Amino acid sequence: MRRFAVTIAMLLIIAACGDDGVGDTVIPFGTARPTTTAAPTTAASIVATTVVPASIAPSTTADTTTAPASPPTPAPHPETVAPTAHDSLLDFFDAAVRLDVEISEAAMLFNAQWDAAAGTLGAGARTAIDDLSAAPLEPFIPAGLSPDLEIAVLAVFADLDSRVAALAGGARSPGDEEYARICLGYGGESAGRFEEDLATAWALAFMEPPPTAAPDSENAGRLAVQLSLIGQGDWGCDSCGGVSYDGPLEVDWEGRTILGTVDFEATFTGSSWEITINAC
Secondary structure, eight states: OOOSOSSTTTTTTOOSOOOSOOOOOOOOOSSOOOOOTTOOSSGGGOOOOOOOOSOBOOOOOSOTTTSOOOOOBOOOOOOOOOOOHHHHHHHHHHHHHHHHHHHHHHHHHHHHHEETTTTEEOHHHHHHHHTOOSGGGGGGSOTTOOHHHHHHHHHHHHHHHHHHHHHHHHHHOTTOHHHHHHHHHHHHHHHHHHHHHHHHHHHHHTTSOOOOOOTTSHHHHHHHHHHHHHHHHHHGGGOOOOOOOOSOOOEETTTTEETTTEEEEEEEOSSSEEEEESOO
16 A cells, blocks of 8 residues: 655656555645644633623712713623634534544544454444544535635644544554554644644634635635545545645646646536546
């Protein structure tokens, strides 16, 4: 088995899988990811609060014989908080946190039920791993986010998809201890990035308005291509995770090519774009 890609320039150029062993290089995506200053350590620690005074007391005067009492000043109306991209991503964040927990639980089952010497894995661990998937999170990623926020959100998705693929790889070949440990290593690296990546995406989402791109737009199509590339990197050619997303790959939407060499097909199904990349 071979890893899906070695460098960004070679990604997806080879359309057939060899049988020359598992590589050890994760797939790079574009330029370095943006960072935020003073980012919270967990998404749950970010709380937005608005303090609105309940009332303003009326003014008074000691000389009540010469001046009438001032009428009460009405309490101000609470300020309307403008919607942000965070509102559009709430379902994604909720689903990401749930999947993180499910992956962690499945990993514990794997550790408890894997007998490397015998080359076996318990049925409970297999079932838990088979039930994992990052694909249900894809519809919760709206098109039209700013480049920085889209990169941050796709980094979270890639972390989760990599961890699922890593466990699936270990479960696929429990008798090949070296291969299983390589796969689990990819998952461990992705798990180590998850908390920071989630906090970065959470914070950035408050900083821009909700996206407005239509489901059939080019923006939506390009997003679908990036999601497909992440999946291809984690699962294609018997890969088992390892994708670290830090920026989009070059996509010629009109010419339907990636990096100018790899063809893809894009079909709008009525609600979303379906992408087929013509490579393993």
